[in-house]
Amino acid sequence: MITTRFAPSPTGYIHVGNLRTALMNYLIARKAGGTFILRIDDTDPDRSKQEYVDAIQQDLEWLGLTWDRIEKQSDRLARYEEAAQNLRDMGRFYECFETPTELDLKRKKQLNMGKPPVYDRSALALSDADKDRLRAERGNGHWRFRLDHERIEWEDGILGHRSIDAASVSDPVLIRGDGQFLYTLASVCDDIDYGITDVVRGADHVTNTATQIQIIAALGGAVPRFAHHSLLTGPQGEALSKRLGTLALRDLREAGVEPMALLSLMARLGSSDPVELCTSLDEIADGFEIGHFGAAPTKFDVDDLYPLTARLLHDLPLAAVAEDVRAAGVPDALAQRFWDVTRENITTRRDLAAWWTLFAQGAEPEIAEEDRAFVAEAMRLLPEGPFDDETWGTWTAEVKAATGRKGRGLFMPLRKALTGQSHGPDMSALMPLLQVIRARG
Numbered sequence: 076m077i078t079t080r081f082a083p084s085p086t087g088y089i090h091v092g093n094l095r096t097a098l099m100n101y102l103i104a105r106k107a108g109g110t111f112i113l114r115i116d117d118t119d120p121d122r123s124k125q126e127y128v129d130a131i132q133q134d135l136e137w138l139g140l141t142w143d144r145i146e147k148q149s150d151r152l153a154r155y156e157e158a159a160q161n162l163r164d165m166g167r168f169y170e171c172f173e174t175p176t177e178l179d180l181k182r183k184k185q186l187n188m189g190k191p192p193v194y195d196r197s198a199l200a201l202s203d204a205d206k207d208r209l210r211a212e213r214g215n216g217h218w219r220f221r222l223d224h225e226r227i228e229w230e231d232g233i234l235g236h237r238s239i240d241a242a243s244v245s246d247p248v249l250i251r252g253d254g255q256f257l258y259t260l261a262s263v264c265d266d267i268d269y270g271i272t273d274v275v276r277g278a279d280h281v282t283n284t285a286t287q288i289q290i291i292a293a294l295g296g297a298v299p300r301f302a303h304h305s306l307l308t309g310p311q312g313e314a315l316s317k318r319l320g321t322l323a324l325r326d327l328r329e330a331g332v333e334p335m336a337l338l339s340l341m342a343r344l345g346s347s348d349p350v351e352l353c354t355s356l357d358e359i360a361d362g363f364e365i366g367h368f369g370a371a372p373t374k375f376d377v378d379d380l381y382p383l384t385a386r387l388l389h390d391l392p393l394a395a396v397a398e399d400v401r402a403a404g405v406p407d408a409l410a411q412r413f414w415d416v417t418r419e420n421i422t423t424r425r426d427l428a429a430w431w432t433l434f435a436q437g438a439e440p441e442i443a444e445e446d447r448a449f450v451a452e453a454m455r456l457l458p459e460g461p462f463d464d465e466t467w468g469t470w471t472a473e474v475k476a477a478t479g480r481k482g483r484g485l486f487m488p489l490r491k492a493l494t495g496q497s498h499g500p501d502m503s504a505l506m507p508l509l510q511v512i513r514a515r516g
């Protein structure tokens with residue numbers, strides 16, 4: 076039974092980078108008929124906010140990424156304490172009292188000497204009396220897991236064989252001086268207890284994975300399969316970390332990006348599979364292979380979402396957009412015609428309102444100087460509304476006969492006079508939607 080999880084910290088809105096992680100874990104579970112867990116990593120009470128827990132759920136729901144279970148780390152502190160005690164009992168956990176400044180100084184000294192900045196384990200030499208004294212002076216210490224200094228190896232689903240020398244990594248801090256359990260301990264306990272079989276997360280977690288493999292083994296758990304996806308960069312390969320704040324899922328939703336456009340892109344970006352516009356998550360899951368993803372940083376261009384969104388909208392029936400059409404102000408009687416006319420001329424649903432405004436209030440006419448007399452003549456020949464499917468054909472034939480103009484020279488000035496634009500929907504189909512013609516003067 077495959078079980079995966081998406082484990083965001085509720086300290087902000089989730090963005091496209093988080094979505095990649097969520098989606099990969101979701102697809103692995105769904106493809107295998109397994110379980111997908113939403114785990115809220117809220118062990119940090121100062122930074123975690125309910126508002127973000129709600130927002131994360133809304134954003135995932137918007138995309139249809141449904142979870143089978145939701146768990147919160149803040150509900151499980153007793154379990155983490157039990158695991159910590161377990162590690163103490165087996166001699167794998169030790170209390171340290173260095174201040175951040177002292178640790179920083181140690182690191183700088185090591186770097187100056189050309190050594191890797193790995194914690195020197197000096198706390199292991201403290202006697203009970205030393206610890207009592209330090210505790211009295213500085214308060215409770217923080218707790219580190221004592222790594223076994225051997226090579227930690229795993230077959231990464233994306234990076235291939237990985238081997239990390241545990242001696243090159245600092246013993247991880249699992250509990251802070253103020254008693255707060257840190258993510259690593261909580262995550263390991265959860266992954267064991269929930270039977271997580273596959274963990275996909277960003278490449279920034281590779282070192283965590285090495286230490287977590289040892290902690291899981293120490294606690295007697297089964298080590299999951301790990302895969303680390305590359306991090307996203309901007310279109311030019313520039314770091315995206317600073318811009319991720321503007322690539323929040325809710326901002327994309329607000330901008331009119333369609334869920335399936337976003338999902339179709341993110342499920343393939345950085346893999347050897349081409350991006351295909353899919354119509355359902357099942358379809359995306361069918362073609363999904365984690366092993367097809369590459370280790371190189373993945374370029375992401377937010378602008379790529381819009382042509383996909385537009386293509387997706389073109390194929391939708393009225394029923395799928397009826398609410399938006401109504402919200403744009405279109406009377407029900409005109410809804411089908413309005414949709415048929417505009418569907419190929421919008422990038423997002425948000426463009427619908429502008430089209431309706433144009434039809435209902437009339438477009439600001441665009442008339443070139445040399446076309447003024449021609450347009451004025453044409454407007455005299457334009458019948459009173461309401462127009463029908465024949466209006467454009469009969470009207471332009473009359474205008475042609477009266478002015479001698481034909482082809483582009485005939486049609487383009489009329490289109491621009493009626494719609495204010497040089498391109499757009501088929502004019503015969505559009506005419507019956509026009510309620511007001513400002514070019515009549």
Ligand code: GLU
Pocket residue numbers: 082083084116258262275276280
């Ligand atoms: N809360 C962690 C993060 O967002 C989870 C990492 C993991 O998947 O283990 O980075």
